Amino acid sequence: MFNNYFKTAWRNLLRNKAFSLINILGLALGLACSLLIFLWVQDERSVDAFHKNGRDLYQVYERSHYDGKIDASYTTQGLLAEELKNNIPQIQYASGLEYASAPGAQNTFEAGDKINKMSGMFAGEDFFKMFSFHLLQGNAATAISDPASIAISKKMAELFFGNPSNAIGKTITFDNKENLLVTAVFEDVPHNSSLQFDFLRSWTDFVAQNNWVHNWSNTSPQTFVQLRKDADAAKVQAQIKDFIYRYQSKTKGLKTELALQPFTQRYLYSNFKDGYIDGGRIEYVRLFSIVAIFILLIACINFMNLTTARSARRAKEVGIRKVIGALRISLIKQFIGEALLVTLLAIVIALVLVSLLLPSFNQLTGKQLILPLHQFDFWIMITALLLLTGLIAGSYPAFFMASFKPVRVLKGSLKLSWTNIFFRKGLVVFQFALSVMFIIATIVIYQQMQYVQTKNMGYNRDNLLYIPIEGDLVGKYEVFKQQALNNTTILNVSKMRNSPTVIEHHTNSIDWPAKDPNLQVSFADGVVGYDFIKTMDLQLLAGRDFSKAYNDSTSFILNETAVNKIGFKNPVGQTVSWGNRKGMVVGVVKDFHFSSLHQQIEPLIIRLDENWSWGTILVRVKGGQTKQAIASLQRICKQLNPKFPFTYQFSDAEYAKLYNSEQVVSKLSSLFAFLAIFISCLGLFGLAMFTAEQRSKEIGIRKVLGASAKNIVALLSVNFLKPVAIAFLIAFPVAWFAMNNWLQGFAYRIHISWLAFVIAGVAAILIALITISFQSIKAAIANPVKSLRTE
Structure with missing residues (x-):
C-alpha cells in the first residue's frame, strides 16, 4: 500500500511540474529561513549555558532610588565580592570582574621578541572555581590568587610561547611596566560565552592599583557569586539588599539596594526598567522565533492554496476510488503522504540552501553558526519539522479532497462551497497581511537607524580619531600633542577618560549652594584635557573651555541638563563641589549625546586633569586628509611609544557599535520581508496560472463576444487584488x-x-500585479479558438 501511495504521489508531482516546483520551492525557502533563525535562536539561548555551576551562579546588581526615580546597573563596589563571601554563609564563592583596559582598548603584551595586543580582565581568585572555563595548565584554586600572576588563553600561549605547557612559569610584560608570571593556561573562551577575554589578572593587583575601591560610594566592577547547593536565592537576596550600609552611612534622598540575577539569564535579560530586570536580547529572540513561524506558515499556505486549487483535476480520481471502495481515511492518508513527500524534498533543498547561506548569515549576524549534521538532536528536530510542516500544509487539502461526493464528482458538477472559497481567500489575506507587516517593519527600522546615524549628537563625529593612552604616552602626552599639532593635517588634540561614547562613570557627590539636602542627583562625570571643547567641536553656550591662561585645576564645565537640574540661572562663576573638590563653573556646553539614543541625556560635569594616566587621546584631523594624518600619528607614536603597536578607532565607527543589535535586526528584517513577499508571490503566481487555465473557456467566450485583452486582464487581476487590499x-x-x-x-x-x-x-500592490500580470496577459492574448475547439 505504501508503495502504491508513493508511486501515485510521485506521478502527480511529475505530471504537474510547474505547480510541484512552486510548492517545493516555496516550502524550501520557508524551511531554509526557519532553520537559519532556529540556529540563531539556539545559539542565543546557549550563551552561558555551559557552566556546570550555572544553577547556582548569580550576578549582583545595584538598584538606586534617587531624584524621584529608580535606576539599576551592573556596576558595583570594588570590595563587594570579598565582603559578601566573608559575611553571607550561603555564598560559597565570589569574584569581582573588571576590564584591564579602557572600553574599546586592549593591553599590550611582550614576551621575547613578540609584541601583541590582547583583551582581558581582573578577576577574583574564586573565578575558575565558579565558571567552567577549562584549564589546560595550572590549578583552578591558585591560578590567579597571587599578586603579579596571570592566566592566559590557549591562543595567547601559542602566540607568545609556542604551546600551553611552555607558557607555565614564564614571565610576560604587561603594558611595558609590569612583569607577570604565567600561572595557568585556559582553553580559548567559547563564542557562546558572554564573558570574553584572552587573559585574567589577580584581583589583588586591581585593588592595589586602584585606591578608589576602598570608598564604598564608588562603583565600577561587576560582582558574581556562587550560592551553596542548599541555599535559597530569595533569602540571600533579602540578606544582601541593604548590605552596603554596613560600610557606608545612609544618605537622605538616596537609597541603594543590592539584588541578584541568575547568571544564565544575564545575556538575554540585561535591560532595566524602574530598577528591575526588564527584557533585553530575549525580545529579539522571541521576535525572530515568531517571524520563523510566520514565514513557514506563509509557505504552508502556498501549499494549501495550490493543492486545493488543483482539486478539480483530481476530483474524478477521488470519485472513482470511493466508488470502488476506498475509505475516506485511506484517501486522507494518501494526500497527507503526498504533502510529506513534497516537504521531504523541500527539506533536502532547504538544508543545501542553509549550508550555502550560513557563511553570509554569520557575517551578517556576527555569529559562528554551523549546521550540526553530526548531532542526533538536530535530526530529531528536522524529523519533527518534516512531520509538522507536512501535516500543517497537507491536512486541509487532504480533508477537503477526501470529502468529495462521488456522485457529484463523476457527473462533473463539482462546485466549491462558499466556505471553502472564503477560507482560501482568507489564507491569501493572511499571507499578504504578514508580508505587508514585514515591509512596514523594515521601513520603520530603516528610518530609525538612519535617524540614529544622522542625528546631530552635539559633537562632530567626522574626522575624529581615538588613540588609547598607554605605555610611554602616559608621560609623553604633551610631547605627542605638540608634535601632532605641528602637522598641517591635524587640527586639534585633547584627551579624556574613556571616550565620548562611553562616559560610564557617575557620581552622587555633587553639591552646590542652596541644594536641597534630600535631593540626590546622579551626574555623569568626565575627566578631560585642554582644548576638549574645540577638539570635540562642542557648542559652548556660556563661559569658556579649560585654558592654560587660568588655574583651572578646580574648575568645572557643565552641560545644559546639569545646569537645569542644579537650577543655576547664570551658571558661569557659580560654585560647585565634587566630593572634596570645590571649584567654579567656567563653562556650559550644549547638551551632547555621550551614550546611545536609547538613553536620555544625563547631567554631566567635566573637570580638567592633564595627568590622568589612562583613557583616550582625541585627535581632530583635516577633512579629506585622514590617510596622511594617520600615517603621521603612527610615526609619532612609534617614536614616542615604540613598545606599543599603534592602534586607533574612528569616532563614527565606535558610535555605530552602540547599535550593533539594531543594525542586525534592520538587515534581518529586510531579508525576512523579501522572503515573505517572494514566497507569497510564488503562491499568487501559481494561483494565477491555475485560474487562467481553469477559466480558459470563459475567457475564450468573452473574447469571441468582443471583450478586449485589457478587459480580460482587469477581470483576472481584480479577483486577486481584493484579498491584497483586505x-x-x-x-x-x-x-x-x-x-x-x-x-x-x-x-x-x-x-x-x-x-x-x-x-x-x-509596493504590495505593484508586486502582486507584476506577479499575476504574466498569466493574465498570457490568457488575455491567447487564441480563443484553441480553448473552444473541444466544445
Whole structure:
C-alpha cells in the first residue's frame, strides 16, 4: 500500500511540474529561513549555558532610588565580592570582574621578541572555581590568587610561547611596566560565552592599583557569586539588599539596594526598567522565533492554496476510488503522504540552501553558526519539522479532497462551497497581511537607524580619531600633542577618560549652594584635557573651555541638563563641589549625546586633569586628509611609544557599535520581508496560472463576444487584488502597534509616518500585479479558438 501511495504521489508531482516546483520551492525557502533563525535562536539561548555551576551562579546588581526615580546597573563596589563571601554563609564563592583596559582598548603584551595586543580582565581568585572555563595548565584554586600572576588563553600561549605547557612559569610584560608570571593556561573562551577575554589578572593587583575601591560610594566592577547547593536565592537576596550600609552611612534622598540575577539569564535579560530586570536580547529572540513561524506558515499556505486549487483535476480520481471502495481515511492518508513527500524534498533543498547561506548569515549576524549534521538532536528536530510542516500544509487539502461526493464528482458538477472559497481567500489575506507587516517593519527600522546615524549628537563625529593612552604616552602626552599639532593635517588634540561614547562613570557627590539636602542627583562625570571643547567641536553656550591662561585645576564645565537640574540661572562663576573638590563653573556646553539614543541625556560635569594616566587621546584631523594624518600619528607614536603597536578607532565607527543589535535586526528584517513577499508571490503566481487555465473557456467566450485583452486582464487581476487590499486593513494597525512598541526602547526616536504605510501598500500592490500580470496577459492574448475547439 505504501508503495502504491508513493508511486501515485510521485506521478502527480511529475505530471504537474510547474505547480510541484512552486510548492517545493516555496516550502524550501520557508524551511531554509526557519532553520537559519532556529540556529540563531539556539545559539542565543546557549550563551552561558555551559557552566556546570550555572544553577547556582548569580550576578549582583545595584538598584538606586534617587531624584524621584529608580535606576539599576551592573556596576558595583570594588570590595563587594570579598565582603559578601566573608559575611553571607550561603555564598560559597565570589569574584569581582573588571576590564584591564579602557572600553574599546586592549593591553599590550611582550614576551621575547613578540609584541601583541590582547583583551582581558581582573578577576577574583574564586573565578575558575565558579565558571567552567577549562584549564589546560595550572590549578583552578591558585591560578590567579597571587599578586603579579596571570592566566592566559590557549591562543595567547601559542602566540607568545609556542604551546600551553611552555607558557607555565614564564614571565610576560604587561603594558611595558609590569612583569607577570604565567600561572595557568585556559582553553580559548567559547563564542557562546558572554564573558570574553584572552587573559585574567589577580584581583589583588586591581585593588592595589586602584585606591578608589576602598570608598564604598564608588562603583565600577561587576560582582558574581556562587550560592551553596542548599541555599535559597530569595533569602540571600533579602540578606544582601541593604548590605552596603554596613560600610557606608545612609544618605537622605538616596537609597541603594543590592539584588541578584541568575547568571544564565544575564545575556538575554540585561535591560532595566524602574530598577528591575526588564527584557533585553530575549525580545529579539522571541521576535525572530515568531517571524520563523510566520514565514513557514506563509509557505504552508502556498501549499494549501495550490493543492486545493488543483482539486478539480483530481476530483474524478477521488470519485472513482470511493466508488470502488476506498475509505475516506485511506484517501486522507494518501494526500497527507503526498504533502510529506513534497516537504521531504523541500527539506533536502532547504538544508543545501542553509549550508550555502550560513557563511553570509554569520557575517551578517556576527555569529559562528554551523549546521550540526553530526548531532542526533538536530535530526530529531528536522524529523519533527518534516512531520509538522507536512501535516500543517497537507491536512486541509487532504480533508477537503477526501470529502468529495462521488456522485457529484463523476457527473462533473463539482462546485466549491462558499466556505471553502472564503477560507482560501482568507489564507491569501493572511499571507499578504504578514508580508505587508514585514515591509512596514523594515521601513520603520530603516528610518530609525538612519535617524540614529544622522542625528546631530552635539559633537562632530567626522574626522575624529581615538588613540588609547598607554605605555610611554602616559608621560609623553604633551610631547605627542605638540608634535601632532605641528602637522598641517591635524587640527586639534585633547584627551579624556574613556571616550565620548562611553562616559560610564557617575557620581552622587555633587553639591552646590542652596541644594536641597534630600535631593540626590546622579551626574555623569568626565575627566578631560585642554582644548576638549574645540577638539570635540562642542557648542559652548556660556563661559569658556579649560585654558592654560587660568588655574583651572578646580574648575568645572557643565552641560545644559546639569545646569537645569542644579537650577543655576547664570551658571558661569557659580560654585560647585565634587566630593572634596570645590571649584567654579567656567563653562556650559550644549547638551551632547555621550551614550546611545536609547538613553536620555544625563547631567554631566567635566573637570580638567592633564595627568590622568589612562583613557583616550582625541585627535581632530583635516577633512579629506585622514590617510596622511594617520600615517603621521603612527610615526609619532612609534617614536614616542615604540613598545606599543599603534592602534586607533574612528569616532563614527565606535558610535555605530552602540547599535550593533539594531543594525542586525534592520538587515534581518529586510531579508525576512523579501522572503515573505517572494514566497507569497510564488503562491499568487501559481494561483494565477491555475485560474487562467481553469477559466480558459470563459475567457475564450468573452473574447469571441468582443471583450478586449485589457478587459480580460482587469477581470483576472481584480479577483486577486481584493484579498491584497483586505490584507492592508489588517496589517496596518498591527504593524503600527508593533513598531511603536519597538521604538519605545529609544529615548530619541522617529514618529511613524503615514508614508511608511503608503509605501508598503503601493509596493504590495505593484508586486502582486507584476506577479499575476504574466498569466493574465498570457490568457488575455491567447487564441480563443484553441480553448473552444473541444466544445
